[in-house]
Amino acid sequence: MKNNEVKNIWNTNAEFWDKRMGEGNEFHKTLIEPVQLRLLNIKAGDKILDIGCGNGQFARKMAGLGAEVTATDFAEKFIRIAKAKGPKSIKYRVVDATKTADLKKLSGITYDSIVCTMAIMDMEKIAPLIEYLPKLLKKDGKFIFSICHPCFNSGENILAHERDDLEGEVKDKYYIKTRNYTVEKSYLGIGMMGQPRSQYYFHRTVSTILRSFFKNGFVLDAYEEPSFADIEDSLKIFNNVYKNIPPALICRLKIK
Template identity: 45%
Template sequence: MSEWKELNEESKSRWNENAGFWDDYMGNESNQFHREIIRPRTEKLLDVKAGQTILDIACGNGNFSRRLVELGANVVAIDYSSKMIERAKLRSGLHHIDYKVIDATNFDSLIALGNERFDSAVANMALMDIADIRPLMQALSFLLKDNGIFIFSITHPCFQSPNMRKVHEVEDMNGSLQSKNSIQIFNYLTPQPYKAIGINGQPTPHYMFHRPLSYYLNVAFKQHFVLESIEEPSFQKEKEANQFEWDEIPPAIILRLKKV
């Protein structure tokens, strides 16, 4: 089982509860993870052209939606959290963005956005938070124009699976102390829901839905998408204090799919 419709409403409730905390934390510029890991590679893969119409799925407080407008796109931004959409509207100022409260698990609500309306769609760090991704992938095959692009990023399931453990070791190498960071993985192939803390101090844990990479890709292939590119970014050498070193272990994966 890789879809958990019965958890969707609780998942939405938890995000509504966390919305204010996440918006305050992310602010107008978002966090280091988004600025360094997600945004640069996503922008490269999207290759936004002025005048394009782009769908921002699970837009949160609208940080990336606003960036797309700055790049010249017409943006429709959706999220199932009404509280997140409220926060996004407050932050948008003069940015003209069509915000809508839409559940990405609801096929009918999605296709009501317009057949072949969008040049591209993007979902930043969201699909692993969605209880059932099949309606979304099916809807995107209608929403996107021919050769339309869908970019999505997720926590890297190969390295960020449930119960993953970060390990820090110090080894005496010929009289010199050498530090080494690694991870221990206990679950990968078996899909499962679990509760997680994305930001320390958030009011309540939110649901995440672990799936192996093959699942994401096979759902996309079934809807006649082809995989064009993959990015596996890691943090640069300069890190925030106490930042776990991800130099060789990508915390996220970004995929570019094309509708054919």
């Protein structure tokens, strides 16, 4: 059981993460936010639950669009940081999404939408959350999640840059070398360069994740794979590699 360690790491990294993430870093603003907002299609007064809200940046975005937001995270430090930023209309709760007893604290209200932004691959267990979600959703409610794309983030991927200058022309090519996609495991990695402690990721295949939703009565009704599509070569190898290769995937699920 790594969960306590996973949580300690997020509490340790929270301040650093908040400074870097702010109200949405480049990755979030370019790849995640536009798709999630389109799939959410927020109407004023929508009740939305945010699972694994971090510093609350996406919760604030949704509240700014008129949603009534409840935002949760298992890292107390993140919840303190998020709460301090306001607005007071957002309700913040410390909830560990791997624990049914914690999720039960959220019952009593049902939500138009539940969102989990870039957090499922950080959770040691996902079955308790997926099993509990139907109890928290209104009829026709939707669950939207984004994750690091498991095909291109298995923990054994190597980002590669190749340069040739054959016949007077310099050509840069970027690749991902991938292996062991189907081997599910946890591993330590770096989410943001310079973060105080490396964090745990829990690699699961796309089919494992979706099967868990299907088993609990969900159907997939939207699937997006955003990438840095039209950028010029960047100084960051990450952006160059993930040009036309999706570093994240985003799903919308509904109860059948």
